Amino acid sequence: MTPLCQKTPWYRQAAEVIPKHLILKSIGTTVFISLFFVAYFHVLRYPASPPTVMPVIWLDRLISFEPLALPVYLSLWLYVALLPAFFATRPELYRYGLAMTLMCVFGLSVFYFWPTAAPAPDIDWTQYPAIDFLKSIDASGNALPSLHVATAFFSGVWFHHLLRRFEGPLWIHVFNWAWCIAITYSTLAVRQHVAVDVGAGLVLGGLTAWLSLRYRVAAGVPCEPGRPA
DSSP states (O other), rough: OOGGGGGGGGGHHHHHHHHTHHHHHHHHHHHHHHHHHHHHHHHHSSSSSOOOOOOOOOHHHSSOOOOHHHHHHHHHHHHHGGGGGGGOOOHHHHHHHHHHHHHHHHHHHHHSSOOOOOOOOOOOOGGSSSHHHHHHHSSSSSSSSHHHHHHHHHHHHHHHHHHHHOOOHHHHHHHHHHHHHHHHHHHHTHHHOHHHHHHHHHHHHHHHHHHHHOOOOOOOOOOTTTSSS
């Protein structure tokens, strides 16, 4: 190993941590996403009371309906599933997993005790079969906060944290945030959420990420930037 981690290219540092705890990462991610969907759809079908319809504001009118944004919307699950691969140690992986779990539990609790729904837009969904299928599975409930946006922003902040550790170049940081922003935009563009849902999701995801990263855990990667290996 080289004396300083700056001499190890960022992509090699990232590649070295992917095989670590691979089984735990793979099984943990699969189990977490599966349990989340079970809880999400249960709350969607059995809320504590009738949902409150969220208001439409100027930002919703500014962003037009765009069916081509659907693949970006669905790419959240790839974005979220990729992140755990870049953790090097169990403590940091557990910290990330606990923070993500608490964030989702909080969001699901809000959905249950204060059900909300996105307003129905004046769109003939039969003209857009792929989005019509999404609407048939994931109804307009569970609106505020948008957990789609919250998990995207939470993951974006954690990706930024890890990329800084690897001393990733500017372009990979730009790519990370562009993907995160595109997912956020897509929730409005496919009319799955309105702007107030997105705003609440950004607050929830950002606050959870900040709290989970406030006290850093030793990463177990080759070394922190500028420190001896």
